Amino acid sequence: MDKKQIKEVIAKRVAKEFSDGDVVNLGIGLPTKVANYIADDIKVILQSENGFIGLGQAPEKGKEDKDLTNAGAQPVTIKKGGAFFDSAESFAIIRGGHVDATVLGALQVDEDGNLANWMIPGKMVPGMGGAMDLVVGAKKVIIAMVHTQKGRPKILKKCQLPLTAKNQVDMIITEMGVIKVTDKGLVLTELGPEVTVEDVKSSTEAELIIADDLKKMDV
Amino acid sequence: MDKFIKLDEAVDQIKDGMTVMIGGFLGCGNPHKIIDKLVDKGVKDLTIIANDTSFVDYGLGKLVANKQVKKVITSHIGTNKETGRQMNEKETEVILVPQGTLAEQIRAAGAGLGGILTPTGVGTIVEEGKEKIEIEGKEYLLELPLSADVALIKGSKVDNFGNVYYEKSTRNFNTIMATAAETVIVEAEEIVDEINPNNVMTPNIFIDYIVGGEK
Numbered sequence: 001m002d003k004k005q006i007k008e009v010i011a012k013r014v015a016k017e018f019s020d021g022d023v024v025n026l027g028i029g030l031p032t033k034v035a036n037y038i039a040d041d042i043k044v045i046l047q048s049e050n051g052f053i054g055l056g057q058a059p060e061k062g063k064e065d066k067d068l069t070n071a072g073a074q075p076v077t078i079k080k081g082g083a084f085f086d087s088a089e090s091f092a093i094i095r096g097g098h099v100d101a102t103v104l105g106a107l108q109v110d111e112d113g114n115l116a117n118w119m120i121p122g123k124m125v126p127g128m129g130g131a132m133d134l135v136v137g138a139k140k141v142i143i144a145m146v147h148t149q150k151g152r153p154k155i156l157k158k159c160q161l162p163l164t165a166k167n168q169v170d171m172i173i174t175e176m177g178v179i180k181v182t183d184k185g186l187v188l189t190e191l192g193p194e195v196t197v198e199d200v201k202s203s204t205e206a207e208l209i210i211a212d213d214l215k216k217m218d219v
Numbered sequence: 220m221d222k223f224i225k226l227d228e229a230v231d232q233i234k235d236g237m238t239v240m241i242g243g244f245l246g247c248g249n250p251h252k253i254i255d256k257l258v259d260k261g262v263k264d265l266t267i268i269a270n271d272t273s274f275v276d277y278g279l280g281k282l283v284a285n286k287q288v289k290k291v292i293t294s295h296i297g298t299n300k301e302t303g304r305q306m307n308e309k310e311t312e313v314i315l316v317p318q319g320t321l322a323e324q325i326r327a328a329g330a331g332l333g334g335i336l337t338p339t340g341v342g343t344i345v346e347e348g349k350e351k352i353e354i355e356g357k358e359y360l361l362e363l364p365l366s367a368d369v370a371l372i373k374g375s376k377v378d379n380f381g382n383v384y385y386e387k388s389t390r391n392f393n394t395i396m397a398t399a400a401e402t403v404i405v406e407a408e409e410i411v412d413e414i415n416p417n418n419v420m421t422p423n424i425f426i427d428y429i430v431g432g433e434k
Contacts, residue, residue, distance in 0.1 A: 067387040090322075165343065
């Protein structure tokens with residue numbers, strides 16, 4: 001798979017996690033692509049942490065509105081039934097458990113469901129934005145990411161980078177498979193296209209438990 | 220009480236060394252005209268409280284690029300390379316705060332609260348130096364109120380009384396900042412006679428001065 005196909009596989013699989021009526025916040029980058037693969041027969045309400053629900057597609061060229069942007073400053077649209085609010089209310093929604101799922105990228109994730117995705121000391125310090133609140137507040141935290149970084153594992157025994165949150169990750173979806181974070185550790189429940197269990201193990205530093213009913217990823 | 224002042228008079232309220240809140244989210248909902256005037260005037264050593272430092276050439280990030288800021292309290296600086304550079308070279312102090320915490324700290328100041336308890340940041344470097352309080356078995360960080368000398372906000376419509384209406388996603392931090400500063404200046408995109416009281420998002424009692432509205 002090339003880079004584009006890898007991202008498509010991940011986004012498609014993440015989209016299957018949602019149920020009708022879910023309120024979902026998608027992070028910047030790969031997670032944003034998930035919106036393109038949500039099934040037509042379910043209605044998912046996308047939350048934009050800069051202050052609205054009902055986040056829609058990008059507007060047609062020439063129809064951009066300077067007063068309507070997403071959390072990445074891109075011009076967007078709002079769907080019928082949407083609603084605007086201020087940042088305090090936006091984070092009441094996020095922190096207060098009113099978001100069913102959040103999808104974010106990661107620099108590192110570990111066996112305890114710890115997540116590091118906001119800084120590399122001395123190198124990249126963009127700030128946490130809304131990520132820390134989202135990870136603590138959303139009912140389900142899904143990490144959507146390419147399995148390794150230049151061949152180096154990102155799913156570790158223990159995160160080395162500064163954490164975004166402790167023990168909050170519920171599942172990790174990569175092009176190599178679906179991994180659930182459980183009390184017993186990380187469980188590989190689905191295997192990605194074109195890979196074997198051994199491939200996943202060798203690309204993962206953390207201990208992986210292989211589910212008895214391991215399935216092929218449906219993408 | 221007439222709250223209308225000229226842009227120059229608005230900017231004159233902001234002195235070197237002051238703490239200034241600026242509403243907006245990556246430039247959307249920033250009071251751009253006041254910011255541009257502040258850049259022209261060169262007021263310096265400001266402490267800025269804002270969601271982000273936008274971009275080098277758009278929004279409040281211009282103040283950073285023009286080296287008028289000595290400290291910034293914010294949730295995100297990743298879109299403005301100059302903020303990162305100044306932080307690394309220790310020219311500007313940058314305090315990074317989770318976005319939801321920042322909103323609540325400002326809200327707390329405006330609402331007369333002594334602080335807020337949030338689970339956000341527990342177990343991360345954000346908890347360093349902060350008091351942790353356990354309530355019903357769950358840990359929270361005590362985050363203190365954040366107030367400012369001046370808040371600069373942007374209203375899509377402002378009426379003759381100073382009531383404010385914000386269009387679409389421009390509302391963001393503007394409403395809460397309007398409650399948390401000694402002096403609050405709203406930059407109006409449009410001035411109207413009266414906003415229907417049902418649609419007022421910031422009640423006029425929070426607004427000290429109104430600028431702009433020129434078509």
